Amino acid sequence: MNMNSPLVQHLSAREGYDRWAEVYDDENNPLIALEERHLPAVLGELRGLTVIDLGCGTGRQSARLARAGASVTAVDFSEGMLARARGRADAAGIRFLLHDVHSPVPAPNGAFDRVVSCLVLEHVDPLLPFFAECRRLCRRGGSVVFSAMHPAMLLRGISARFTDPATGAEVRPRSLPHQLSDFVMAAMGAGLTLDHISEHAVDEELAQRCPRAVKYLGWPMLLLMRFTPAAAANQSRA
Numbered sequence: 001m002n003m004n005s006p007l008v009q010h011l012s013a014r015e016g017y018d019r020w021a022e023v024y025d026d027e028n029n030p031l032i033a034l035e036e037r038h039l040p041a042v043l044g045e046l047r048g049l050t051v052i053d054l055g056c057g058t059g060r061q062s063a064r065l066a067r068a069g070a071s072v073t074a075v076d077f078s079e080g081m082l083a084r085a086r087g088r089a090d091a092a093g094i095r096f097l098l099h100d101v102h103s104p105v106p107a108p109n110g111a112f113d114r115v116v117s118c119l120v121l122e123h124v125d126p127l128l129p130f131f132a133e134c135r136r137l138c139r140r141g142g143s144v145v146f147s148a149m150h151p152a153m154l155l156r157g158i159s160a161r162f163t164d165p166a167t168g169a170e171v172r173p174r175s176l177p178h179q180l181s182d183f184v185m186a187a188m189g190a191g192l193t194l195d196h197i198s199e200h201a202v203d204e205e206l207a208q209r210c211p212r213a214v215k216y217l218g219w220p221m222l223l224l225m226r227f228t229p230a231a232a233a234n235q236s237r238a
């Protein structure tokens with residue numbers, strides 16, 4: 001296939017999301033609908049906690065975290081996505097940072113009760129230094145929570161993508177085909193202990209709400225993982 005045919009455009013993650021920003025919140029995205037159904041239970045009570053949202057995009061989760069009573073720092077490297085997040089009516093009080101999460105975040109060790117990264121892992125390469133940075137940012141007793149497109153979706157050739165209304169082209173920000181074992185091994189190498197893992201498939205209710213999901217009925221679409229900083233690693237590095 002021609003990688004740059006008018007029908008499919010492969011872009012860097014940053015450029016892809018800069019383009020996606022304009023319509024990101026308008027899509028009836030089944031992955032997001034599924035995540036919003038299951039993530040709150042994994043995040044737990046947030047009132048009074050400090051939370052960092054890595055790869056915050058248009059601020060969808062950052063705003064939810066803030067509404068739940070957390071003090072939120074929201075990080076993204078796409079100016080387009082961050083501009084949308086800053087412009088939200090419910091963004092007051094959220095600290096925004098334009099930053100590439102492949103580099104250390106300018107915050108002290110253990111600064112956050114929750115380190116959250118939603119639907120970003122497929123763009124992170126390599127995983128281990130990112131997981132190590134998440135562990136560094138997480139206070140002892142806190143947790144690191146990831147949502148991700150389920151690796152089984154990759155078996156169907158699916159990765160993050162959108163249709164650019166200006167050109168009609170399908171735009172694909174660069175994604176990596178991480179497997180479940182890649183996540184688990186990177187977390188182990190980074191000193192994170194797995195505390196929760198769940199896989200969520202498309203059901204009838206979701207398929208009715210999001211017509212795009214009908215063809216994935218019964219197929220795992222979403223992966224949720226929660227980790228805690230391993231005690232020994234935390235003691236030696238914090």
Ligand SMILES: C[S@@+](CC[C@H](N)C(=O)[O-])C[C@H]1O[C@@H](n2cnc3c(N)ncnc32)[C@H](O)[C@@H]1O
Pocket residue numbers: 013014017054055056057058059060061075076077078081099100101102117118119120123124160
């Ligand atoms: C699928 S969107 C998810 C946005 C938001 N977390 C959500 O769940 O709605 C992925 C986001 O990750 C951001 N991202 C990807 N790679 C990044 C990196 N290396 N540093 C910072 N942000 C990144 C993109 O700019 C985009 O906003």
